[in-house]
Amino acid sequence: GMITEVLFFPDKEVACKNHFISDRGCFNTKCRYSHAKTSLSELYRHLNTADKSLDVSIFCFTCFDLAEILIMKHKRGVKIRIMTDDEQVDSSGAQIWNLRKEGIPIRTDRSSYLMHHKFVIVDSRLLINGSFNWTRQAITGNQENLLITNDSYVVNEFRNEFEKLWKEFDPK
C-alpha cells in the first residue's frame, strides 16, 4: 500500500528504544523514556521494518540509540551502508567509529563542502528524508521534519543518488 507520513520534532520525551524495537519490549517499571508514540518512535518503527538493507546518508550522526539500531540490524544480516560528511566523522560524540568497528561500511565525501543529506532508504522501498540529523538535539530540541514515502519515483531518485555518491566516495 501507499505510505506517506510526515513527522515533526522536537518530541516532548525520548521514545524508549526497548519498548519500540526490542523483541521483548521494555521491562523497566521505572523507565524514564516514552512508551507512547512520538516522532522518534515512528522513525524507530520504520527502521525496524528493514530486513534487507538500510542505506543511510546523514550529515551528523551522534545519536547512540540510532547507532545501536543499525548495529542490531547489521548483526541480523541487514546490509547497512552509511555515508556521512568527512568533517563530522571525528566530531564530538560521533557514532561513526563505533559503527565502523562493527564492520559496517562507511564512506564520506573528501571535500570542504558538506555531505549535507539526511535521508535513509529502507529495503530499497521506503524513503525517510528531511532536516533531521541523527542527534539527540534534533530529537528533543530543534524544529525538524521528516517526510516518509514509498512513492516509487521518489524512492528511485534517492536510490540512484545514493549509488552515485557511494561510488564517488569510494576511497580506492
Next chain:
Amino acid sequence: GMITEVLFFPDKEVACKNHFISDRGCFNTKCRYSHAKTSLSELYRHLNTADKSLDVSIFCFTCFDLAEILIMKHKRGVKIRIMTDDEQVDSSGAQIWNLRKEGIPIRTDRSSYLMHHKFVIVDSRLLINGSFNWTRQAITGNQENLLITNDSYVVNEFRNEFEKLWKEFDPK
C-alpha cells in the same frame, strides 16, 4: 495535476536569475550564469509560480539571489512570511535584515535550539522541502536534496506546522 519532483545539488553552474525569472529574460551576451536547466533553476521556477503566498521556513538564508526573488514577489503583492533561526539572523551574509527592511514579516525561535527546517510552501498548494539551506554553498558546493510535491496530505501537514510555529514565534 500531480507534481512530484526531486532535485539534487550541487549544481555545476549557478542558474541565471534573469533568464529564469525576469519577465524580460537575460540580455547579457556574456552572461556567466547558466541558461540551461539546473536544480536551482527548478527551484526558481517553482518559487516564481507564487501569486498569493510564500511561507518560508529556513534555517540559514544568505543567498542574495533567492532574497531578491522574495523581494520581487513581495513588491508584486505576494504575501511573504519567513521564519528562521534566531542565531542565524546576524550571521555573516544573512539576508534577513534586507528582507525585513522591505517590510517582509520575519519571525524566529527564541531558544538555543535550532529552527532547523528548510521548506517553502507556495500558494498553500506546493511544498519544497529537504536539506537545502538558502546559501551559495548549498547550490554549487554541498550534497543536498529538495523534494517538491503538491500531495495535499503532505502540504497540509507542513501548512499546519508553519502556522503553529508562526504563532509560537510571535514576539508579542
